Amino acid sequence: VLRSTIAALPASLIREVANAGIGRSDVLKFWFGEGDQATPSFIRDAAKAALDAGDTFYQHNLGLPELRAALASYLNRLHRPAVEIGIDRIAVTSAGVHALSLIDQALIDPGDRVVVVTPVWPNLPSMPKILGAEVVPVALDCRAGVWTLDLQKLLDAATPRTRIVLVNSPNNPTGWTMPQRDWDVLLAHCRRHGIWLVSDDAYERLVFDEALAVNGHAPGVLAHLNPDDRVISANTFSKAWTMTGWRLGWMVAPPHFIEQIGKVIEYNTSCAPGFVQRAGLAALEQGEPCVAATAARLRSSRDALLVALATVPGIEAAPPAGAMYLFFRIAGHTDDSLALAKRLVIEAGLGLAPGVAFGPEGEGYLRWCFAASDALLVEGVERLAHFLQRPARAA
C-alpha cells in the first residue's frame, strides 16, 4: 500500500483534458506550457559538440564550475544585487521542478506550514504535500480579468510558525507579476519571522508590462538581498531559452544551504548531465538576443490573442503582465472548467487547460498558452467562437 499522501494527490487535470483528445490529430493544442519553437541551433550545437568530445560522465553534484560561474555573472548582471552572487550561492539542477523539489526536501518536515499564492502551477503545492506539509493557499483576486494580490492577506497567512512562503511571479497561470514594493514588504516580513521565502522565477525574463519590468526582468527577491537572508530563487532554462525538454535549471540560495544541498542532489539524480550543462553554458553566453526575441514574440502573440478574443461575446480577459498564458473566463460557462475544457477538445478541436487544475481558485477559468503563431491562435479563437455560437446541448 502506498503512503496515503500519495494516494490523495490529485492527478493532473490538464492530462485528463489532453487524454480526451487522444487519437485526434486535428486538435489545436494550447494546453501545455511550452511553445512550438525548437531550441536555437547554437544551443543544440554546444550539446552535440560536448557529446562528440566524449562528455558522457558523471558531473559534480552542484554542477559544472564553468556553468555555476556563468550563472553567477549572468544573475549579477541582470539583478545588480546588493550582495554579489558568488558561485557558492549556486547549484545546477535537473530543471526548475527539480530545484523546487530539492528545496522542499531540504526544508520541510511533516506538518510544516507552507503558504502558497494561488492559483498556481500544480507542482508548487503538490511537492510540499508529498513531504507531509500543511499547504495554505492565499488566493489572488480577479476583477475584469486583472489578477492582483492583497498583500496583507499573504502577510497574515505567513504566521511566525510558517516554514516557507512560495511565490511564483510572473505567475502560471494568471500572468500576475508582483511589484517590487510588495516583494520588499514580504521579504522584510519573512526576515522578521525567520520564514524561508522561495521564489519560483521560471518566467522572470518573460515580462511584458513596461511599468513593472526592470532591466529586462520581473521584479523579484534577488535585488535587495542581505547576505544572511533565508531567500531562495528557483529557476530554469526551459522557458526563456526554449529548452523545456533538456531538463536544466538552477537555484540561488545562501552558501550554507548550497553546502548541504549537494547531498540531497546526490541522493536524487546525483548531477545534471554534462552535455546538457554545456548547452546551458552556450545559452547564457550567447543567448541574450534569443531571450529578447522570445519575450517580444510572446508579447505580440499575447496581443494577437486578445485582439482576436475581443470579437467573441462574453469573454472576460485582460492583458497578462508576464509568463505565456491567458487565464480568462466566458460568461455563462463559469461553473465547471474541466467539463468545458473536455467539450472544447471533443466538440471544437480546441485544447485549453481547465482553470481548476491550478487550484479551486481557478475554477471557472481556462488557461490558453499563447506561445504559438498568430495564425494558429486566430484559428483557435475561430473554433471557440463557433463552439459558443451553437445552441447549448441538452445534458
Ligand SMILES: Cc1ncc(COP(=O)(O)O)c(C=O)c1O
Ligand atoms: C511556474 C513554473 N515553475 C517552474 C516550472 C518548471 O519548469 P521546468 O521543470 O521545465 O524547468 C514551470 C513549468 O511549467 C512553471 O510553470
